[in-house]
Amino acid sequence: MSPLGDNAFIIIYNKMKKYYTHVIWDFNGTVLNDMQAGIDSINVMLAARGLPVLSDLSAYRAVFDFPVEDYYRRLGFDFEKEDFKTVLAPLWVSLYEKNSIRAPLFPGVEPLTRALRRIGVKQSILSASHSDMLKQQLAARGALDWFDEIWGTDSIHAYGKAGLAAAWREAHPGEAAVLLGDTVHDDAVAREIGADCILIAAGYHSREKLEGCGAPVVDDLFACAELLLNIIK
DSSP states (O other), X not given: OOOOOHHHHHHHHHHHTTTOSEEEEOOBXXXXXXXXXXXXXXXXXXXXXXXXXXXXXHHHHHXXXXXXXXXXXXXXXXXXXXXXXXXXXXXXXXXXXXXXXXXXXXXXXXXXXXXXXXXXXXXXXXXXXXXXXXXXXXXXXTOGGGOXXXXXXXXXXXXXXXXXXXXXXXXXXXXXXXXXXXXXXHHHHHHHTTOEEEEETTSSSOHHHHHTTOSOEXXXXXXXXXXXXXXXX
């Protein structure tokens, strides 16, 4: 799909503002296109241990999920031999930080966030990633000030973001929110905090897996914008 022009985003979100007051963005797989960095990082670890590597994005999507510890178990890591918290998670982060340097933002993030800022719709990033890493990745891409708030974790272990989302909701009790995400976990988080959810099948979970949630599923952020317009007609 061809990218919508900025004027089209403004039209869509002038209407959206009547329905939603806050957009919550997932980060990895929704804002940052870093799946290849994830594949490259985990494959280094798998190969070093004689475990089968992931051949492509489809294979990665088939096993990736939260909590990340369970994902590691499915890949064959033995926590009796190597502790997840002290060995495996730090190793993955060190590899990911190198591999993700050139990971781009998804097309559509910049014009969509800009349009939202113009009309005063607030935006938060909500992620299971460490908050310091989030800010560094956004700053490196000139995108840190595109968002009003950055909600990340205080650890590198990526247990999920349900508790973080509950804290977000407590801080924003009256906000009518929609969460934009790319995983089944994002849909579950949205439900827990009483937010709508739109799932984007360009990230860590396949369209087939996302469609099992019952939330709207779109191919990219441009289709997401069009869907939001249709929701509020």
